[in-house]
Amino acid sequence: MTKLPVAIIGGGPVGLAAAAHLLERGETPVLFEAGATIGASVLDWGHAQLFSPWEFNVDEASARLLEQSGWQMPPAAELPTGAELVERYLRPLAELPAMRAVIHTGARVAGVSRRRLDKVKDQAREQTPFQLHIVADDGAESLVEARAVIDASGAWRQLNPMGANGLPAIGETALRQRIAYGLPDVKGRERGRYAGKRVLVVGSGHSAINVLLDLIELRVDYPATEIIWAMRGDNLQKVYGGGEADALEARGLLGMRIKAAVAAGGLEIAAPFSIAAVEAAGAGLRVTGQQLGRQRQLAADDIVVCAGARPDLAMLRELRLDLDPALESSRALAPLIDPNLHSCGTVRPHGEAELRQPEKDFYIIGMKSYGRAPTFLMATGYEQARSVAAALCGDWAAARDLRLKLPETGVCITDYAVADACCAPAAAQPALLALGEIAIANGEFGAPPLRAERCC
Helix, strand or coil: CCCCCEEEECCCHHHHHHHHHHHHCCCCCEEEECCCCCCHHHHHCCCCECCCCHHHCCCHHHHHHHHCCCCCCCCCCCCCEHHHHHHHHHHHHHCCHHHHCCEEECEEEEEEEECCECCCCCCCHHHCCEEEEEEECCCCEEEEEECEEEECCCCCCCECCCCCCCCCCECCCCCHHHEEECCCCCCCCCHHHHCCCEEEEECCCHHHHHHHHHHHHHHHHCCCCEEEEECCCCCHHHHHCCHHHCCCHHHHHHHHHHHHHHHCCCCEEECCEEEEEEEEECCEEEEEEEECCEEEEEEECEEEECCCECCCCHHHCCCCCCECCCCCCECCCHHHHCCCCCCHHHCCCCCHHHHECCCCCEEECHHHHHCCCCCCCHHHHHHHHHHHHHHHCCCHHHHHCCCEEECCCCEEECCCHHHHHHHCCHHHHHHHHHHHHHHHHCCHHHCCCCCCCCCC
16 A cells, blocks of 8 residues: 555646645655646636636645746736636646656546445455546546545536526526536637627626626627526625625626626626526527516527536545535535635635545545535645645644635634634624634644634
């Protein structure tokens, strides 16, 4: 077992960070990326700009490796696009000789198990190597053994359907080729698809707002373009966010721009609108749903669904996992990331202990670790990677010394209880603080003393 590598699934920012931390500790990991290139999922939304600047989007171990080759950090306060993140950071990192030697692209992990042991078998399970079933682009299959596995495969390729019940709307699967999901490049390579069309955008998050604003800009050149915005809720003020008071300026500006567009009558709004079915209607599509207790139909030439993502757990079916029944994250992590209580900037530092699964030496990190919660930050994923790599190398002190500099505050919070308590709604603060004190007193999480340099 000690001679086997640590296998990493996913060649995005967090998967590469895990590889960098393991290399820095003298390990030789092996990394599998399903896409043809490193950062393939990021390039899907490469035209979109991140809310947080470079300062929070570069992993420390990765930066140290890069700087040895003469790489220079981009301006700390600059906001990169997804494509710039790949071109200026991920690709140079992946091309370093030490990294290049361990990365395999076009290699999809179809399943993970233990050698000759399915999920049910107990015999010497923890002393038995993992086996990863790899399917290459050319169809070739192989089994690769590892002493530990880090799943950083993300959730971008598992985008949510438009059905209000979490399932595809009636007719959606059959019409999937006529529906776009995620963040299509409306003003760029997919301009011809949407120009002059009646477009329905489904969703109320930042991805939906980005698409809506791009369509509004597209309409300047193509005035016949019509825009409909459908969302399940109707609290537009929550959707708009903090505006000028937002701790992330770019995010606040996004909210102010869509608020101004709505005020100017620049788009039709259907809210609260719960989608039940979609069908072909001539050259276009017709969506049926419920609005304020009544059936309503929306006609469109094209549909863009921005309804978030969920983890693909199929390849992990032969592993023993303990997942939260609602979020599909690890059970210990769920209350810390619950979107009903937290925003991205109020999730406290967490690492190996919260990510640990019943399957020893298997971890899910990065966006996939959050399950269905949309509160993930890249900086959080980097801290997860550092902590898990330290644990797998036996450095438990480093694994438990959790620190996270939050883009929303620019401050490093090193505490569990205080970070939760001061960032939570006022009514919840006393209870959270008490829970944190109990957890620390009991030695849970390997937490440092109760303190914080500053809170939200």
